[in-house]
Amino acid sequence: xxxxxxxxxxRESWAQVYCRTDTPADRRNGRRIAxxxxxxxxxxxxxxxxxxxxxxxxxxxxxxxxxxAAVAWxxxxxxxxxxxxxxxxxxxxxxxxxxxxAFAAGLLAGLLDRFVVQIAGFLPSSLIGPLEFTDLxxxxxxxxxxxxxxxxxxxxxxxx
Amino acid sequence: MMNRLRVLRAxxxxxxxxxxxxxxxxxxxxxxxxxxxxHPSLPLAFDIAQVFACRxxxxxxxxxxxxxxxx
Numbered sequence: 563x564x565x566x567x568x569x570x571x572x573r574e575s576w577a578q579v580y581c582r583t584d585t586p587a588d589r590r591n592g593r594r595i596a597x598x599x600x601x602x603x604x605x606x607x608x609x610x611x612x613x614x615x616x617x618x619x620x621x622x623x624x625x626x627x628x629x630x631a632a633v634a635w636x637x638x639x640x641x642x643x644x645x646x647x648x649x650x651x652x653x654x655x656x657x658x659x660x661x662x663x664a665f666a667a668g669l670l671a672g673l674l675d676r677f678v679v680q681i682a683g684f685l686p687s688s689l690i691g692p693l694e695f696t697d698l699x700x701x702x703x704x705x706x707x708x709x710x711x712x713x714x715x716x717x718x719x720x721x722x
Numbered sequence: 723m724m725n726r727l728r729v730l731r732a733x734x735x736x737x738x739x740x741x742x743x744x745x746x747x748x749x750x751x752x753x754x755x756x757x758x759x760x761h762p763s764l765p766l767a768f769d770i771a772q773v774f775a776c777r778x779x780x781x782x783x784x785x786x787x788x789x790x791x792x793x
Contacts, residue, residue: 585742585746585747585748650748651762651763651766652748652750652754652760653748719759720750720754720759721750721754722757
């Protein structure tokens with residue numbers, strides 16, 4: 563292992579920082595998260611289709627679809643918790659810090675939502691365009707965006 | 723907190739990836755410890771000491787202006 567090693571500090575690109583710093587456990591757990599996420603997407607889309615087709619006629623079917631979509635989320639959370647438990651400590655710190663920023667950003671977006679709706683009401687429709695301006699402040703979207711950006715920036719910062 | 727990780731690694735001609743593999747952490751973690759951006763946990767510090775066959779205090783020393791340093 564150390565034969566051809568050079569004792570230098572390498573500086574990596576963004577892609578290398580995010581894709582090549584993981585340990586074998588991280589790669590294994592990453593695959594597990596991807597698989598459970600795909601299963602959840604399938605369950606969610608299936609539930610959505612069932613609700614669209616039969617939801618109006620039966621409360622039981624709507625409730626069952628809702629439960630399926632919610633229960634399918636549990637393996638995703640469990641696999642992510644396992645990833646956090648088994649990953650190396652710096653990655654865990656980065657994930658925790660990114661989650662804290664994402665939570666704060668999502669909370670702020672949720673609290674400011676009413677203000678944005680009010681402001682959007684005053685804006686001329688030609689300025690807003692066909693897109694819903696207020697959707698940009700959807701707390702879930704803000705949370706996901708903040709988590710991704712923060713984790714990328716932190717990974718890069720710790721790699722410098 | 724200052725550390726001699728880079729020096730010890732250079733003496734053995736190990737790359738950061740080599741050391742990371744021996745410690746079971748990512749190369750990024752080794753880099754962050756060397757640059758002082760991240761202080762390792764106690765278990766990882768013990769692992770590092772074991773890999774270099776020396777004591778923790780031979781690798782890590784408190785900074786002069788470290789607020790945790792006793793006056």
